Amino acid sequence: MDIGAAAWLVILLALVLANLPFFNERFLALVPFAFSSADGAGRPPAKPFLVRLLELTVLYFVVGGIGRALEGRIGTVFPQTWEFYAITACMFLVLAFPGFVVRYLRKRH
Template sequence: MNNVYLLCGLALIAANLPFFFERIIFCIPAKKVKGFHWRLLELVILYVALGLLARVLEGRLSPVHEQNWPFFVTTFAMFIVFAWPGLVWRYFWRKSGV
């Protein structure tokens, strides 16, 4: 059960990371303000990384249960919902120049 809480906490943090950093893929400094397409790419990369971590944790406890596309669509939609606070902070709440 602790793995579930760990994954949910990591998902909340990972989903918001692209909106708090101005480096492209967290390592290349952006010359201007990082575009939304870079943030979306980082979001997908973090979703895949978190999914791989979840698969490893599941494999340590029991045989891995194979998933179909509805599972991935649902979890990606949840990941997007988790990203909502970062999106609001970046584009709606934050004052320009900060």
């Protein structure tokens, strides 16, 4: 895989995984979230916001690990400082904004 394809793969993967916590009610899209019971209408329980943030943090490190592995396959893995992680964490939050808007800010009719 060349450098350009690996970079686009990481960006698209980050976009998908950043929005994943907001579009499903399962933890990491695998484990059913059953810490509370279903409501009277029979809908599954909604994940609390803090669980979504925890899931977002875990997925940030998953994308970072995949990016680091792809960088290692291409060539030398460059050492990173705290600035790199601060910028990529902010970018991951920006990529998660569409899912946040759909989940919490969109008016339901």
